[in-house]
Amino acid sequence: MKAFDLEQSLQEVTERYEREKQKRRALHNSLVELRGNIRVHCRIRPLLPFDHATGHSISQDRHRNSLENVAYAIDDETVLVKSSRPGHAPINKTFQFERVYNATESQDTVFADVAPLLTSLLDGYNVCIMAYGQTGSGKTYTMLGPQLEENVTFVNEDESELGIIPRATQELFRLISEKPPGSYWVEVSVVEVYNNEVFDLLAKDSCGKVFGIKRDVVTTREGKSDVPSLTYETVANTSEFLHLVIKGLQLRVRHPTLVHAHSSRSHLVVTMTITRTVSGDNFGTSWEDEQINQRLNKEVSCAYPQKRDSKSTSSSRASSPTQLEAAEKLKQVKTRLQLVDLAGSECVGMSGVTGAALRETSFINRSLSALADVLGAIAEQRSHVPYRNSKLTHLLQDSVGGDAKLLVMLCISPSQKYLTESMQSLGFGTRARQVQRGQIKKRNLPTSRTKSTDPPI
Numbered sequence: 406m407k408a409f410d411l412e413q414s415l416q417e418v419t420e421r422y423e424r425e426k427q428k429r430r431a432l433h434n435s436l437v438e439l440r441g442n443i444r445v446h447c448r449i450r451p452l453l454p455f456d457h458a459t460g461h462s463i464s465q466d467r468h469r470n471s472l473e474n475v476a477y478a479i480d481d482e483t484v485l486v487k488s489s490r491p492g493h494a495p496i497n498k499t500f501q502f503e504r505v506y507n508a509t510e511s512q513d514t515v516f517a518d519v520a521p522l523l524t525s526l527l528d529g530y531n532v533c534i535m536a537y538g539q540t541g542s543g544k545t546y547t548m549l550g551p552q553l554e555e556n557v558t559f560v561n562e563d564e565s566e567l568g569i570i571p572r573a574t575q576e577l578f579r580l581i582s583e584k585p586p587g588s589y590w591v592e593v594s595v596v597e598v599y600n601n602e603v604f605d606l607l608a609k610d611s612c613g614k615v616f617g618i619k620r621d622v623v624t625t626r627e628g629k630s631d632v633p634s635l636t637y638e639t640v641a642n643t644s645e646f647l648h649l650v651i652k653g654l655q656l657r658v659r660h661p662t663l664v665h666a667h668s669s670r671s672h673l674v675v676t677m678t679i680t681r682t683v684s685g686d687n688f689g690t691s692w693e694d695e696q697i698n699q700r701l702n703k704e705v706s707c708a709y710p711q712k713r714d715s716k717s718t719s720s721s722r723a724s725s726p727t728q729l730e731a732a733e734k735l736k737q738v739k740t741r742l743q744l745v746d747l748a749g750s751e752c753v754g755m756s757g758v759t760g761a762a763l764r765e766t767s768f769i770n771r772s773l774s775a776l777a778d779v780l781g782a783i784a785e786q787r788s789h790v791p792y793r794n795s796k797l798t799h800l801l802q803d804s805v806g807g808d809a810k811l812l813v814m815l816c817i818s819p820s821q822k823y824l825t826e827s828m829q830s831l832g833f834g835t836r837a838r839q840v841q842r843g844q845i846k847k848r849n850l851p852t853s854r855t856k857s858t859d860p861p862i
């Protein structure tokens with residue numbers, strides 16, 4: 406009898422394992438197929454015995470009953486919100502996303518679903534991963550990892566707690582190490598959007614000390630958003646990257662509120678620009694390489710049009726140092742990974758902010774509603790998308806409305822206390838999923854010499 410039970414449980418475990426494997430495969434395939442649509446993963450924060458968000462022990466909380474769990478992951482694609490408060494209409498509503506993580510799911514599991522996007526990045530796609538949610542819902546934890554008290558560092562002994570940003574960097578450098586040496590290089594910029602101003606968190610003074618400096622966001626002639634004079638630092642490995650990001654984070658504005666003791670008061674945007682050199686020598690003779698070559702030549706002649714009265718011959722034109730340099734430059738393919746930890750939406754009554762913090766809250770809420778407006782305009786295919794209504798949306802224009810593979814990590818607090826905010830975030834995630842942005846563009850890469858060992862994303 407006992408042996409039979411054992412056999413049955415073994416079979417059940419095997420079946421469950423197979424089902425999980427199939428789901429993972431389906432998820433991976435849908436990331437491969439991610440073209441145009443915005444993908445939304447939803448993570449439910451645990452209800453911690455000690456509420457890190459407020460810094461209070463739950464047993465001491467005056468609203469103990471309001472800390473009751475109301476948001477659950479009922480399977481790995483569905484969130485259920487179920488609440489029946491006296492004096493309020495009962496709520497029993499489900500929301501579907503591409504992936505839902507329950508409160509016990511680890512940083513490892515969350516990153517496993519994100520990792521295929523790094524392969525996409527090296528395959529020529531722009532990628533943006535953005536954490537959205539109410540203040541204290543776990544955005545910074547998900548993107549960076551747990552922050553150590555007053556210290557902004559997120560790197561501690563326990564690597565299992567690291568968030569998406571450090572893990573994505575590790576994965577990126579791992580993938581690059583499989584390519585021919587010197588064929589890729591990585592530059593980093595760290596920016597915060599605070600009170601509707603953009604600050605360069607890697608700018609240095611004359612003594613080399615890092616300090617935040619205000620920058621503009623502009624739209625280029627090609628219709629792309631750009632931050633002129635932004636500091637980009639070249640990094641060769643994960644530790645160089647983390648060193649820079651931690652320096653930048655030390656400047657990020659954080660204030661305690663009643664909802665979150667270490668609340669981030671700004672949107673953080675870490676951008677990694679990956680440049681692949683496509684020198685003439687590396688070009689193959691394939692049809693695709695030929696197409697790239699033709700496109701590059703055309704771009705060179707557009708960027709440096711000849712003067713009508715020029716008497717120079719074609720050979721002397723070709724040997725002009727500026728043009729040669731330009732041609733070399735154009736034979737680089739750049740892709741961009743944008744990692745965004747948004748400031749949290751916040752109900753002023755609940756966070757108890759006043760004075761400067763109230764002003765910050767108002768800027769945060771306005772920029773987040775500008776983001777929702779932009780998504781609404783794209784979803785309805787309106788001819789005008791109001792990117793310029795806020796610096797946040799202007800800065801993220803190319804990722805949100807353009808040609809990046811965009812993954813929104815929706816962070817939700819499970820407790821009754823934050824029900825209204827959670828419903829708002831779930832509504833935002835649902836709308837984001839409905840946005841159709843047309844075909845995602847792939848930057849042309851020469852494919853002949855270096856074949857990735859990973860599945861094509």
Ligand SMILES: Nc1ncnc2c1ncn2[C@@H]1O[C@H](COP(=O)(O)OP(=O)(O)OP(=O)(O)O)[C@@H](O)[C@H]1O
Nearest residue numbers: 450457540541542543544545546551665668669749
């Ligand atoms: N999945 C999780 N597991 C364990 N702890 C978590 C998890 N998510 C969040 N926390 C903890 O909850 C607290 C609030 O999380 P976090 O700082 O990430 O919130 P946030 O959404 O970034 O807030 P804000 O927008 O105010 O900056 C932190 O102490 C964090 O360590």
